[in-house]
Amino acid sequence: MKLTRSSAAGGVAVVLVVGLLAGGLWLSFRPKPLLLEGEIEATEIDVAAKVPGRVATLEVKLGQKVEAGALLFTLESPELLAKLVQARGAQDVAGAQRRKADTGARQEEIRAAEQQWHRAQAAAELADSTLGRVDRLFRDGVVPRQRRDEAEAQAKAARAAAASAKAMHEMALAGAREEDRAAAAGVAAQAGGAVSEVEAYLAETQLKAPRAGEVSSLLLDAGEIAPAGFPVLSLVDLNDSWVVFQIREDLLAGIGIGTELTGRVPALGNHEVTFKVDYLAALGAFATWRATSTSAGFDLKTFEVRARPVTPTPGLRPGMSVIVPWKR
Template sequence: MSLTQRIAALITLVLILTALSIAGWRLLTPPPLLLQGQVEAREVHVSSKIPGRIATLYVEEGQRVLAGNLLLELESPEIEAKLRQATAAERAASAQQEKAHTGARREEIRSAYNAWQTAEANATLMEKTFARIQRLHAEGVVPAQQKDEAEARMIAARRTAEAARAGYDMAQAGARQEDRAAADALVAQAEGAVSEVEAYLRETRLSAPLSAEVSAINAEVGELVSPGFPVVSLVDLEDTWVTFQLREDLLPRIRMGTLLPTRFPAMGEGLYTLKVTHIAAMGDFATWRATRARGDFDLKTFEVRARPEKPVPGLRPGMSAIVIWENLSSPEGEEP
């Protein structure tokens, strides 16, 4: 074998040994630990307190809406009928209140006054008649029976005059304080009923409680929806976070405020910084189960949430988030 062949064989052998060493190193070296999370956002489900049929939808899925924008209208003939009933009851109560506070009409007062004056004149006549009969009885002209009858008619006429005077005073004074208070209470009750029905009627017009994007419309025009049914779902893309499920043996390197260098595959290779804002107080399901009866134990999972330190344009719920564990710095004052 020539020298050139020997050198070529030696180089080939070195290359083979090098390749085997690299392959062995890669087999023996564990791959980097990747933490995968999912982007979430605040979601609001818009529903009504009353049943109704959808009359109009003003939005479409994917549409951006501002707080206060009208989303849909419901039609509810029953609520409209109740409003008419409550309004009529309020008018009737107001009329009773006005009557109680105004008192008797001028015609009623004049009639009561005339009745009193008539009774007073009759009582005066009866008194004069009794006085004459009493003198005649004293002279022995009329019997005692006639005197007693005249006295009884005089007393009855006086009582009638007093009753007529009381009726006149009552007509002038108007209703009693208790009647006025009762009329006021009836008006307040009727107004409360109207306010309640009007509040229900406002529930037929549903508006956006915040500026967000329409993520789902769960019913169509003409469908009957029940109270509490989420007709429109809104998602606030400006209020997003990433949720990770971490094994408990990884928690020592996570604290509130820990910064996580994160990559979103849907947004390229750029790195974004997330800040841990929530660590679950209680562990959830077991991520890893022990296989040996001794010297091993189950590892629970804890939910960890982290928010972007700066707004990330284009970030949407459901996107994956990747954190390389080796790139994570240890909490301050601790060894990795």
């Protein structure tokens, strides 16, 4: 009887040991759950001016929230101010020339031209009378032909001078030609465009926020030179954020545009957020070598997957991690 009990106890012990070994082996070799780890990104805007200048003032601080249209910083540009003075001076000259062309001759000039015409007309009439008298004397044989030819030439010259003076008077009455007025108008428009151009550049010395956001970085301080196109500060739009995953292609089964993923955000106390995939593309620079046998292998592409929160999530910021459990 004692031997039977001892044998039974030994059998139970053997079963327990075998069970523990089997359980340990199962725990060791069972498939581990796959976790997709992504990082939150958001739209970031570098704010730069089109013109170079010295940073005069910074109107915002790092981390400050700003609304669209808020003044961010100002630049100093004495060169642009000098160009504006020059452009406005050229505009004044062009405007005066256009007014002169449109108005025509002054009344004093018109009257002077009229007097010149009358004087030339009187001289022509006198020359014609003189020619008539000299011609009669020539026919009577009193004066030689030379004298008669001289009188005729003087009469022709006087009539031409009268015609010229009349034309000058009519031109003064008519004013500038249409082509001259058009040319003057074109010069005035060109000068006005130059002023508008310089004013537009000057407006670029007062930089305002293109959209609402948070100041994420300040790259220059007041007093430093800002080259054209170089960002002075950056804004981040926390309302336009997404999570980025880099997933090997053999793990993409079940992920496509419109797929919803639920992940936890450790930085928000493991708060669960639902994301919807809206972008998927291969990353050509990334590949993972995967062996298919002891003698060969192939490259697996890595895909960038982006997903946006289905509902707004307060506190979500760029750089936060997102952990998504995923089944193979």
